[in-house]
Amino acid sequence: MPPPRACLLALEPAPTRMLFSIFRPFALTGPLLWTQQQRPPDQIYRFSRVYLYFINKRLNTLESRMKNPKKHIQVCLFILTLSTILSGFAFARKSLKYTEDRTPSTLNPLYAQDMYSVRITEGIFEGLFGWDKMQRLAPQLATSWKLSKDKKTMTIKLRKGVLWHDGKNFTSKDVVFTIKAMISRRTNLQDRYLAQIINSASVLGKHSLQLHFKKQLRRPRKWLCFKILPAHKFPRGHVRRTQYFSQKPVGTGPFRFVRWTGKKIILKRFKRYWRTPKKESLRGVILQSIPDKGIQAEVLRFGGIDNIVRVRPKDLPLFERSKHVRLYPYTTNSWWYLGLNHRRQLFRDKRVREALMLALDRDTLREATLGDGTTISGPFSPNDPLYNFQVSARSQDLKRARALLKKAGWRRKGGFLYKGPRQLKINLILSKSKRSYRPMVLGIIDQLRKVGVKVKVTWLQHATWRKKIFSQRAFDMTLHIWNFDSLSSIHPLFHSKGSLNYIGYKNKQVDILLKKVAKTTDPVIYKTIFGKLHAILHADLPYLFLWSLTNYSAITARVRNVTIHPFNYFHYIHSWKKVEEE
Template sequence: MHALMLAVWATSAWGGPLRYAEDRAPGIVNPLFTTTMSEARINELLFEGLFADDFELRSTGRLAESFTVAEDLRSMTIRLRRDVVWHDGDGFDAQDVVFSINAYKDPATASSEAGRVSWITKAIVQDPYTVHLEFANPEYAPQNKLQFKILPSHRFPSTSIKRTDGFRTQPIGTGPFKFESFNGDNSITLKRNDRHWSAAKLTEIAMREVSDKNYQARLLVYESLEALVQVLPRDLATLENDRKVELYPYQTNSWWYFGLNQRPHRSLSSARVREALALMINVDQLLEPIGTGDRVSGPFVRSSPFYNHDVPPLTRDPDRGAELLTEAGYTRPGQSWIGPDGKELRLKLVTLSNLDTAMDVVINVQSQLAELGVTIEPEFLGIAEYRERVWRDHDFDIILSQWSFDRSEEIYEQFHSDGSRNFIGYHNAGVDDLLEKAKLAADPQQKKALLRDVHARIAKDHPMVFLWTLDNYAALSTRVQNVSMIHPFYFFTWASDWVFGQ
């Protein structure tokens, strides 16, 4: 199969489509329902927000031409570009912006991205190219929150939009590339949008589904791909020494963790047991075989303004872990720890089967904890079963995963008691209060102080074993030129500048 893929994919003419790989093709192309990074990346090529990041990661106008913020910071007026056209030829205007905000907010839509607009209380069309927004609280820099993607109002009968709407397979945006086709091999073809104001240099981009992450690097070496979003650590040396490949380091707002299910009747509902488990794990030993990176002590990357550097990563101390288990009513008459209920401490650990290097981490932690009397039962799940078991049924004790954030680093949904992504069942009324205040804070310094306090409190509760943020590298064929840098979250933000060189 691999040989056939190489033969077929290598037939593309030099200077043809830029081909990049995803472990799994996007299941849906609709910004309202983005839940995976592969979906976020392809959305970046097809759709646009009012603002986007420049090379200094400052918000600059995209669909917005200019804006004015009121003196009381509770509203803003945005003037829109007049040279924007939807991929189907319809003109873009203020109604599209207002419609999109209302669609994200509509409870009947149940958008996974609704939190991006929850701070906007009203969106008003002032004229065809002017929008007025009103906010629930003062906003110091509202443009930083206005990067969510805008949808074509003329393609929907109302703001109540279903995930199954036909738009998901026939998306219409204003971005530099337009949707061409979903293909039988799960690939997606995009064509250049010749009407786009940026005048993209590439004529075509093709997303290829390559579930075997180990094989992606070979496809790049054999010139059957032009781009890898993330290089496996084991492939770095090979690609670095290939004169036809250029590596691009980039820092993501992404961190790994073991999430601990704290719901009633679970072993990990006990704070002592959670802390004991955290103290028994040698995180440095887990990291060593999979790459390099920085350990983290809480829910932010170390470069974040919200990271609390006064909270050090936990130091391994299995003896103290054993003391905590004893305090929690556990005994160890033999090899295994026995709980107050007379049952062996056995923990079900689930993770995605296609999560990079997850198997290495799981086998390693399973071995570590077995020596200390804790049995780990690993399960590697496909995406559908994973969503059902983790998100819906909460049928797990431990989850190995990673969270990726844009630069807003909004962790409300993950750690607030009512958060839509708080599938570990974490609850702390004090943290809830701080998260609510941080969400409303207009002063950046106040928000920084609040979230650093959140970091400290969460670390003390041990709802997760916080692991690391990995050093990331993208790899591109040297034929792809004018690549100044890679966006740390969306990857393709500046792809309009990329060009096939001679």
């Protein structure tokens, strides 16, 4: 077999010398330019001297070997390899490199149930509607729409000239396919909310479709912000969580998927994207998982990454003093809680649940370990219009907590509580993805110990934790965060048959109100019912409601025009820019 054309060139001395003369300046300076991004001068100097010495020595050695024809191919391969590395440096320099505590569970937006998956898929996929920078609904893949007089039929026209990342045309068939997939039980979604809203979807033309609703909808667009899937990638006509598409997606968004290797995912700008890219638009997006928050901060400080999605409170002063990093505060509709397994006899006693709540000084815990935020009294963030501000959060009351536990039959022996020979012992199962919150967890353990409750902590790999909590339901208590978007409902969480009611909570009054609110179209009645639900759940304590936080993102100053969406973090990433250092 003849050698490749590049290697044939290497057999000629003149072309080879030309390669060296062209390549040497890039070999000597390319990586150095890359290292200068936000690095201290002494570090650059040390790296420069070492790198220059070795690369120059290597090139000189290679040039001397050109007298030996057998070495020519090896020389050429070395040059090509190093050239590839340098081109990779150039791509990385003009891309957004951000970090997460762990990698996403999927790249299929229909199954994106964790925020890691939601964030990365935001750059790959798009919906019929999105949001402008004032958080108002705005068209995305749709261009116009018309609602019938009875508010039960909607005709939508789609944007023309939109391509999938594999070059296929985006059409109304893709939208209808996605809607049918979200309604179908075969798709096995945890929340089939569209099944309660849409009766049918039909294709009118290549770029038009019609939706028929099950009830009158005053603001139907808010239900149509889901991401669209390419129908041609699912030849069997149905979507499954385990399909290869979940690891190698194809969308219409500003960035196309390149590869997923271990803890690293690379996206590259889609050159045929329907929005015209600006001169300094990002060339790509690189996700690098770094579980340790402390290491995340150091890597950003020395220029290894561009973006930390959520900065620890203890690291805020570090970046406030930096000229190379900017902090972006953003509010979310997320809230923290301790989930109690109501299948356990211990937690069926409301007195025990309330005692545990009264034992916690949530303000002190949050301020000491997490930073700015608000202690909550129920299952909503204070940023949510459904939050009932007439319901006040409980304050720590150790005396009342001990009295409630005593009424429940628990007696103190040697600092801990017992009921006969049985000790009041709780197994708190946590995901290792939350290891950076260990000081907060230790604070919870210490505060519960003050009322005689012993807590044992078990840290599990995230996949094992999910299986233990959501599938096997083999736990006493766990720490979790719910992230709400504009469509999220507490129905799956607290209805006795809710798809996310993993704690096994049952309350007939809650079931009745949740069923009633699902049928109403009156916004006043809607808010009133949720206000009642807030009060009931505050009193009954299915969870130990904790807090909602004010988040801060740290982003290198080279990234400009940054706007962060409170739920779909990278929703505006098509307009982000990355400039050269001034």
